[in-house]
Amino acid sequence: MVHVFSEKGSSKGKDYCILFNKHWAHLPHDLGKASVLQLQDQTASVLCSPSDVPDGGFSNRIPMVMRGNCTFYEKVRLAQINGARGLLIVSRERLVPPGGNQSQYEEIDIPVALLSYTDMLDIGKSFGRAVKVAMYAPNEPVLDYNMVIIFVMAVGTVAIGGYWAGSRDVKKRYMKHKRDDGAEKHDDETVDVTPIMICVFVVMCCSMLVLLYFFYDHLVYVIIGIFCLAASIGLYSCLSPFVRRFPWGKCRIPDNNMPYFHKRPQVRMLLLAVFCIAVSVVWGVFRNEDQWAWVLQDALGIAFCLYMLKTIRLPTFKGCTLLLMVLFVYDVFFVFITPYLTKTGESIMVEVAAGPSDSATHEKLPMVLKVPRLNSSPLALCDRPFSLLGFGDILVPGLLVAYCHRFDIQVQSSRVYFVACTIAYGIGLLVTFVALALMQMGQPALLYLVPCTLITSFAVALWRKELAMFWTGSGFAKDLPHPPLVMAPVSCHPSSTEATAPTSPKEAEEQIINSTLLAKELSSPQLCTEEPRSPPLSAEELTDPNMQTEQPKTSMPHIEEPAEQKNNNPQSKSLEAEKSQLD
Template sequence: MMDLKGVFGLIFLWAGLLILLSNTGRVYAGDIVHDDNLAPKKPGCENDFVLVKVQTWVDGIEDEEFVGVGARFGTTIVSKEKNANQTHLFLSDPRDCCGPANKKFDGDILMVDRGNCKFTTKANFAQAAGASAVLIINNEKELYKMVCEPDETDLDIHIPAVMLPQDAGATLEKMLSNGSSVSVQLYSPRRPVVDIAEVFLWLMAVGTILCASYWSAWSAREAAIEQDKFLKDAPDELPNIKGNSGSSVVDINTTSAILFVVVASCFLILIYKLMSYWFIELLVVLFCIGGVEGLQTCLVAFLSRWFKQAGESFIKVPVFGAVSYLTLAVAPFCIAFAVVWAVYRDVSFAWIGQDILGIALIITVLQIVRIPNLKVGTVLLSCAFIYDIFWVFVSKKLFKESVMIVVARGDRSGEDGIPMLLKIPRLFDPWGGYSIIGFGDILLPGLLVAFSLRYDWLANKSLRAGYFLWAMFAYGLGLLITYVALNLMDGHGQPALLYIVPFTLGTFLALGRKRGDLKILWTRGEPDRVCPHVRLESTQESL
């Protein structure tokens, strides 16, 4: 396996960057950015907000499809495409529809500009002119939830109102300006309660922690066996052995655990403030560097079992130092893989490459960065718990929007979001989009789960009597509850650590207290070993 001395700093830096996106949710084309929950529902203004498909035809030929959002007021929009009628589209005169229309319409749809009067006023004038629906074009690229004013009463609007983003309005106006006959069809298909993408994402997250935990525990077990051999043969050399065995591992202490979250918050604000196309490109480059390092480390560790000699033979490379021949053979493939993904990351199947690079990076971080005891794990996860809740929910009051969700979706960047996410396309959702999970939702609980397996192996505990099985089960259940909450909240991003931390950490603390191991877990993080070499060699048999 490659010498990791030169990459500790890089991996640990990435560990801090990865927890920026401890957010689980969905990303849709046409997500509603602005939100007005201050306007209460009232009679005549109590519709649920729904996304609306606006399919167009130009001179009878099917053309573009746009996504809008239905208003709180007006009639509801049909959910099935077969029940939606094709209706002619006309520009309103006046354009803002803040006064009586200059002509009557026979069940046509009016397109009006936002501004100068209330949304309900526009709908009332459109209805009075005989329109069957009104499309209100936003003056921004995002969608906006149309609500009623607090002082509005006696609302009697019987046509649907839909808001479209600015670019959709420009395209529709161009169609109409050519003198063509433009027809539109409005319908709002319902989303499935659960999409199979969420099942696969759950399996990916659990599988990543499972693989990383076994690799971490195996490495710790091998190091302990090697150390015990030297202790038996040459006890005077033990101090030097301890120093060398820990050279490839970064142990987090309580201070760094707190700073971990503070630095991550600073990074998050920085990304939020600098969110733009060029900044996303910079993050893509950084992600590729980390992904190459992670993929290379995983492949070298895997292939070294078959190419042991190549993995143990080194050559001195300028800047990088001693590098194994196996690493040199694997590196070009890893670099090429990351570059191809970066170039073609906008294609429909690019999520596969992003997930491969992301999983490899997370596994590598969990192999190198470790928590030495339960005390550090409790401090780290507790800080991350507060961090997650603050940047998803509380930040709305300070920044008028959820900073975490804005960064995860890549709003204002012209891109689909930053790459530090695992994502899978929603296969059976008529709205498409992706189910996503932030690296932090895997990495941070994964540190605790990996610690539990290392402890179990060193303590010679079976799966049932140990802590790993229960910690793994608690993580899976916590993530499952996150997706339940995600569906109950209609797809709005959820801070996954809000659910995962209590399950995972709570289970560990409760079991440790019940079994009487809490003091050892909290302080040393390693069991007493009277005859460690013999016990470690029999660990696999007991499992």
């Protein structure tokens, strides 16, 4: 920061943002310890040759010159030789830390920093030409309050999206089995992710990130357009269940041959679509309004994440592990490894997410949740007024949370997997914030989120002894209703009486009922070892009004047995119980 105030002391001082390189010279962290020096306006020159130095030099002053025509080292060397105590370089372009090499750093012992052209004009307008300045580098707060908002939005999106995705998946399986083709049939379709799709997706992510790094100014508008379209679809998908509950607007538009309207959508759904598109267009037009546009961006981003969590489905824990581990390596590589491969030493991931420093458009990628700084730090004036969290840090672990919820429903585990994985995601996000505060640099959130969620899910499955089912997703077979079981009658003891063809409809019905009961009874493994039971009632006894204690509606055939076997038949009592239940 550079604190500027008038030499006359008639007005209160004001802070302006500057970018400096601590390798040239250190700045004090406290304004009270900073040297107050006179600012010398030399913006008519670029200070690249001795002829640009005024008569008398810069004795105990800080010259302010324009950027260009020579290196930062040449400018600051001339300033130091001529007695300057610091150097401010005015830049019409995006501010970057003034760089050099190690030998140049050792030679220079005065601070050099870049000031934006807009701030230079504001200084001249507010304070005139006779001003004094003090340069200092305030410490960044360890934790900003906006982290709490980002934490609540991220964990809430993962929890709601995972819960919604799991519940809707089971419901759609049931509706598909019931062959419900009515008006309440859900049109949303899910996409099962395969290992090949994961590999293709990661390759596309890597390619797009590299292309954005080299051609950011051209591709950023493509990403903005795609976000507007996807966000409007996501917002429509999230609001449609609530709109369907409204009692009005159910009438449909007339018959037509238009591409979408030929399905005759309801008026209320058509109005909802118009509203969602309008919200996306408003954000697209006013996206650079930092005062309030971030609220719309976060709302649209959350809707987009919920839609993706509901649409994309990982069918097995094996697929979840593959996806999360591959993206774990991807995130770590592009944050921690790429600084060694780029000329500027900047991380490709951080540079693209925050916008390249040399971008001419000054546009930002919208694929992040962003919240402005809420504390009173002077750094809020600089080029980093927002804290960011990428959509990938929500979607990738969220897919695992959704899988855990679906598995919970299938094995009826009281949502222990879902709750444990959601808590693990929150813990991983807190660890990310702590690492961000300690390292004071952009962090790959998946470095902490992937181990927390994967290890927790694995541990719960191991503890419940369901790891095999959890790994392959085989527990999902339980939600499919089983077809009716039809078995042929099998007897443990040879029967001397063979079945005869029915001679009347009533006898046919009795024979079918008796065969079904007998098949079920004979299918029991304990049939042949049961204690002797009393013989069943005959059909005449069951149909006699004087013999009925309840109101039987189905008559049973009488099974004649030898006298010596009537009291020793192991099937008698069981058959009687089955017939009573059927009656």
